[in-house]
Amino acid sequence: MKKKLFYTLLIFSGIIVFFPIIYSFMSSFMTTKDIVSGRLIPSEINFINYRELLKNIPIFQFFLNSFITSITAMFFQIIICSLTAYALVFVEFREKKAIFILIMCSIFIPWEAIFIPNYFIILKMRLLNTKLGIILPFLANGLGIFLMVQQFKTLNKSLIEAAKIDGCSHLFIYLKIVLPLSKGILSTWGIYSFLNVWNMYLWPLMISTRPESRTIQIGLKMIKSEEGTNFGVLMAAVIIVIIPSLIVLFLGQNQLQKGMTSGAVKE
Incomplete structure (x- = not known):
């Protein structure tokens, strides 16, 4: 019952x-x-709504812009966060604790507090209306570093020590030992970072002022403004927007669950 x-x-x-x-x-x-x-x-x-959407709005350009920025940000976050976590766990240096504390402090800084400074930095670098301008503030993430540090601490230290005794470099240990044993957290953070950048609205809105550089979320708002009460076209755009999110979530569901629980229990 x-x-x-x-x-x-x-x-x-x-x-x-x-x-x-x-x-x-x-x-x-x-x-x-x-x-x-x-x-x-x-x-x-x-399929009249989809035909109208493709005829009046460059939806595929918006889709491609979002896909490129999301994939690029995901790739760099995985690489930079994992390299930083590796250094904090397996490399001995004097400033390790201070750097880790600074990274932890960055997690508690709200995005709204650094939004304007980031905008002026991108403006000074002349990266407005570019994909790099959208991606640049999201190449690393303090939370991702923290989660990977916790995961790397659960790895068998004897494997690392044996590799060092055999003369393996840090790069070899990172690529051949640490990363293969941390697929769960890497997949989890990849999914999280992809969806986070894919669903961004305010930052791309500020950075991109031209249609050819705008992302899908801004395009959705443009469609709502231009089409008015044509709800069918708007719903067609919504379906196109959410398809990548659903695919990523369904394909990565198992890895997401494993990654969220990895490091919770030490053997």
């Missing part, structure tokens, strides 16, 4: 969570008349 109740609650919760996505998908094939009338299923399947 308890098991049936448990699964019933799970199914009910799943319907509530996914209903907006399902309705958006259905609405993307509806006419404005069907949407306003409150229909849940389109009277007929047509």
Whole structure:
């Protein structure tokens, strides 16, 4: 009885969570008349909303800009965070504790507090309306470094010591031992950083003033402003926006769960 109740609650919760996505998908094939009338299923399947979207808005340019910035930021965050964590765990130097404390302090600084300084830095570097200008403040992350430090501390130190005795360099140990044993946290942080940059709105809005450099979230706002009450076109754009997020979440679900629990228990 308890098991049936448990699964019933799970199914009910799943319907509530996914209903907006399902309705958006259905609405993307509806006419404005069907949407306003409150229909849940389109009277007929047509792709007019997608045709209008591709005709009037450079949605694929926005999509490509977001994809490039998200993938690039994810790659550099994984590399920079893991290298920093490796140095803090496996390399002995005098300023290690001070640097780690500074990194930890950076986690507690709200983004709004450094938003304007970052903008002026990008302005002085003449990187407005460039993908690099969007990515630059997100090449590293204090939280990612902290999580990887905790993961690296759980690794078997005897493997590292044996590699050092055999004359292996830090680069070899990092690439051949540490990274392969830390796939969980690397995948988790990759998913997190990708979705974080993909869903950014305010920072790309400030940095990019031209349509050719804008990301998908800004494009979605432009579509809402230009199309007005054409909800079908807006829902078609929403579906295009959320597809990458859903794919990343579904494909990386197992790694995400493993990464969130890795380092919680030391053997």
